[in-house]
Amino acid sequence: MAQGEERGLRQGRRLHWAWLVAGVSFVTLIGAAGFRAVPSVLIDPLHEEFGWSRATISAAVSVNLVLFGLISPFAAALMDRLGMRRVVAGALVLVAAGSGLTVFMTASWQLLLCWGVLVGVGTGSMSMAFVATVTGRWFVRHRGLVSGVLTAAGATGQLVFLPLVAALATAHGWRTPALVVAGAALVVVPLVLTLLRDHPSDVGTTALGATRATAPVTVTGSSAARALRTLKDAAGTRTFWLLAAGFAICGASTNGLVGTHFVTAAHDHGMPHTMAASLLALIGIFDVAGTIFSGWLTDRMDPRLLLGGYYTLRGMSLLILPSLLAPDTEPSMWVFIIFYGLDWIATVPPTVALCRNRFGDAGPVVFGWVFASHQVGAALAAVGAGAIRDLRGSYDLAWFFAGGLCVVAALLSLSISPIRDPLLAETRR
Structure with missing residues (x-):
C-alpha cells in the first residue's frame, strides 16, 4: 500500500487536523470582528459627548475599512513567509491595543488613530485573505463549504456583538464595550498559538481530500514586493478588474x-x-446560513452565476428599504432582515473560488487585492452616507444609490469569462 494511502487511512480514524485549524480560524475571525461592531452603535454617543460630526466619526470608520482591505494582500504574503500563527497572534494584540486605547480619546485625530489605523491594520491582517489562505492550504475537499463557514464568522462576528455593545453602551457608557472587546481579542491569542498550524506538513498530514502530500512553497524576499508583483500580474487581466469592481x-x-x-x-x-x-445582529445570524449555503453551492455551480444572482437580489432589497424603516418592526421589515441576512456576504465563497481558479497559487494574494477594493468601496460608502445624512437629514438617497450599484455589480460578474486566464498557467509553472 502506498504511503499516501496509509496516511489517508490513519486520518480516517480520527478528526483531521484541518478541522481544528478551521475551528480556531472561525473563533479568531469572530473575535477580531467584534471590535468592528462598535463604531456603528457608538456614532451617536460619541457625537453627543465630543460634539464631533457624524461625517468626522464616519471618516474614522472609513480609515478602518480602507486599511482592513489594503493590508489584506500584504498580510497574505506575510503569512507565506512568517506563517499564519505569528501574523494572526500579532494582529489580535494590535486590535486589543487599538480598542483599549479608545477610552483615553480627547480629540478626533485619536479616534482616527485607534479606530482607523490600529484596528484597521490588525483586523486587515485577519480578513478574508486569511480565509483564502486557510482553505487553500488545508482543504481540497469541502473547500467552498469551509470558505463559507469562515466567511460567515468574519461577517457575522461584527453583527452578533451589536446587542451586547448597545446594551453596555446604554447602561455604562461607550468606554465599557471598547474595553470588553479588547479583552475578548486578547483571550483568543493563546488559542491561536496552541492550535493554529501553518501547513499540513507541520503535523505530519496532508490537506483534507488531498491524494498526496505537497511541500510548503518556500518564499524568499520581501513580502510587500511579492504582494505588489502579484497585483501587477493580476492587473493585466480583465477578470481581476471585473472582480475588483464588483x-x-x-x-x-x-x-x-x-x-x-x-x-x-x-x-x-x-x-x-x-x-x-x-x-x-439578526442579519448576522441569517448570514451564517446564507454564506455556508453559498459555499456549498460554490462547490457545485458556476460562481459567476451565483454572483450575478446575489447582487441583483441585494440591489432590489436596498431599493425598498427606505419604505420599511419605522419606529416598530413591521412584518415587512422582518422579511428584509431575513432576506438581506441570507445575502449579506454570500458573495465571498464564489469570489474566492474565481480567484483561485483563475490565478492558481497566487489566488489568496490576488483575493487580498480584490478584497482591498471591497473595503475601498465600503469606506467611500461609510463617509458618503454620513455626509448625505448631514446634508439632507435622511439616508434615503444612499439606499437608492447603493441599490442601483448592485445591479451594475451583477452585470460585471456575469461578464467574467468562463475561460481561465493565461495568468493561471503562469502561476503554476
Whole structure:
C-alpha cells in the first residue's frame, strides 16, 4: 500500500487536523470582528459627548475599512513567509491595543488613530485573505463549504456583538464595550498559538481530500514586493478588474452602508438603538446560513452565476428599504432582515473560488487585492452616507444609490469569462 494511502487511512480514524485549524480560524475571525461592531452603535454617543460630526466619526470608520482591505494582500504574503500563527497572534494584540486605547480619546485625530489605523491594520491582517489562505492550504475537499463557514464568522462576528455593545453602551457608557472587546481579542491569542498550524506538513498530514502530500512553497524576499508583483500580474487581466469592481460595490452595500449606518438610520425613524442593533445582529445570524449555503453551492455551480444572482437580489432589497424603516418592526421589515441576512456576504465563497481558479497559487494574494477594493468601496460608502445624512437629514438617497450599484455589480460578474486566464498557467509553472 502506498504511503499516501496509509496516511489517508490513519486520518480516517480520527478528526483531521484541518478541522481544528478551521475551528480556531472561525473563533479568531469572530473575535477580531467584534471590535468592528462598535463604531456603528457608538456614532451617536460619541457625537453627543465630543460634539464631533457624524461625517468626522464616519471618516474614522472609513480609515478602518480602507486599511482592513489594503493590508489584506500584504498580510497574505506575510503569512507565506512568517506563517499564519505569528501574523494572526500579532494582529489580535494590535486590535486589543487599538480598542483599549479608545477610552483615553480627547480629540478626533485619536479616534482616527485607534479606530482607523490600529484596528484597521490588525483586523486587515485577519480578513478574508486569511480565509483564502486557510482553505487553500488545508482543504481540497469541502473547500467552498469551509470558505463559507469562515466567511460567515468574519461577517457575522461584527453583527452578533451589536446587542451586547448597545446594551453596555446604554447602561455604562461607550468606554465599557471598547474595553470588553479588547479583552475578548486578547483571550483568543493563546488559542491561536496552541492550535493554529501553518501547513499540513507541520503535523505530519496532508490537506483534507488531498491524494498526496505537497511541500510548503518556500518564499524568499520581501513580502510587500511579492504582494505588489502579484497585483501587477493580476492587473493585466480583465477578470481581476471585473472582480475588483464588483467587490467594491459589495463592500459599499454591506459594511460601508448597512453595517455602519443602519442603526442610526433606523433611529432617525424613531426606532430605539437597542432594537435597531438587534435587527442588525439578526442579519448576522441569517448570514451564517446564507454564506455556508453559498459555499456549498460554490462547490457545485458556476460562481459567476451565483454572483450575478446575489447582487441583483441585494440591489432590489436596498431599493425598498427606505419604505420599511419605522419606529416598530413591521412584518415587512422582518422579511428584509431575513432576506438581506441570507445575502449579506454570500458573495465571498464564489469570489474566492474565481480567484483561485483563475490565478492558481497566487489566488489568496490576488483575493487580498480584490478584497482591498471591497473595503475601498465600503469606506467611500461609510463617509458618503454620513455626509448625505448631514446634508439632507435622511439616508434615503444612499439606499437608492447603493441599490442601483448592485445591479451594475451583477452585470460585471456575469461578464467574467468562463475561460481561465493565461495568468493561471503562469502561476503554476
